[in-house]
Amino acid sequence: MIAVWIIIGIVAFLLVLFIAIYNSLVGRRNEVKNSWAQIDVQLKRRHDLIPNLVETAKGYMKHERETLEAVTNARNLAQQVASSGAGVRAKAEGELSSALSRLLAVVENYPDLKANQNFLALQEELTSTENKISFSRQYYNDSVLRYNNQTQMFPSNIIANMTGFKASEFFEVTVATEKEAPKVSFTQ
């Protein structure tokens, strides 16, 4: 009789453990999904801001036609690939980032533009959106790390394998300009 109770106890304990681990896996996976959605929101916000910014800057920056066009083109390209895979997108968005930083670097040469209230407000929005993109990417990668750890560590990996939780991909920046400076090598 005692043996039966012990077995029932063990089964009940395992069941509770299973439910707890399964639920926490689901929670982690949803966190990954949500944080991915957050990156999306911020990227879209950046796409929406750029036409305004270019329009405002155009009036002041007569000699920077190329820089402005580069930003507009990069933005349009990024918007076109918005529904494709993470790798393609990351590349397009990275190019947009570097085009934007080139634009913001030359703004320093135009004091009139820097004094424009409208432009200042747009610039604040853009700076903040850039920050939000990198913070949401940071949070996405953190939550992917947490989720992947759980799908690979014992004992939750058993349940993850049984119920089909697969490891997620990190959001890597693939453009050289956004990472550290490229190493120059003279040996061929």
Added chain:
Amino acid sequence: MLVVGLGTVLVLLGYFLGLYFFGSSIGGLVIALAVWAIMSLFAYFQGDGLLLTMSGARKINRDDHPRLYNVVEEMKIASGLEKMPEIYIIDDPALNAFATGRDPTRAAVAITSGLLQKLNRDELQGVIGHEISHIKNRDVLLMAMCSVLLGTIVILAWYGSRFLILGGATGSRRKSSSGGGGQAQIIVLAVALVFMILAPIMAQLIYFAISRKREYLADASSALYTRYPEGLASALEKLGASTGQLKSANQATAPMYIINPFHKEGIKASDLSSTHPPISERIHILRAMAGAAFSDYDRAYRQIHQGGKGIMPATARATTGVVPLAAMKPKARLEEPDEVQRARETSDVMWRLNNYKAITCNCGTRLRVPPRFKEPKITCPHCGRTNLV
């Protein structure tokens, strides 16, 4: 761990009170727990708005101060908070900030107008990161519950010792001596008496220790969210250099602020009896961090304390791997408003929040029209032109 200690003090106090006044420990325990439960319920449901009302904070939205709103939103994203906290500005030249709200879905951060003027964007981010992590780590609820616990202990010990002095306990003493416990009983009662005097002091020290621990954790989290501990370090430097005290702060609300609102820097005694670690130490730790992870904060803490135990809980240290820091940024970036502009910006917000209208006359003078002004036109005192309100 320390919270358990605080709870133990309360239970022991109840036990001794019961022993002394009712001859049974159960009665005292029940009273202690009942008082505590009532007070916590009250704190849980009423505490939210109290701090904000008491400090005279004004709620702002995105258009009032876009930069502040953006920084809070950035930190909300970095910390993974589900809901955007409300933002308040306190019209006070003192430099401070705090977070409130019993759970992350109904939280608020508040910042004084003085601080808003003083800090650049990176520093503001560090401070807001610190406050957001108080919300994320549920420190607000924890500290509210601890301060209720502390309050209960203080009240019970106070009444207990008063009754004792006035000889209100004669009944139970007679009973116990007739029971024949004799010597042992007297010893227990003596211990009870000493404990009743010491309990509030012990509770206070434990409470301070909990508070300081959460401050370290919030600093570490801020560094983790921003990947830039220098921002918070340089903000703390500015905070530490200021001498103004916040008008609206009091002992109970102190742990929620970014620095102790009653701070006196350079007093060593504040180590044990302060809600916050010394500012200089917090700056040292942040500047000694080699990476942005909790483990880096822990290492920096141990480095400064020459060995000894770390400050981060082991679970927190294990969750994050190697986290590189962001590159150092220049103190003032060109596109950023400087301190004068920030001061103007902040005072504009305060005027607007008080329903003043701003009219710019053709001569360049800015007129501020108070909300009580009902006339349709106003004459510029500078050039004499008439402006429509």
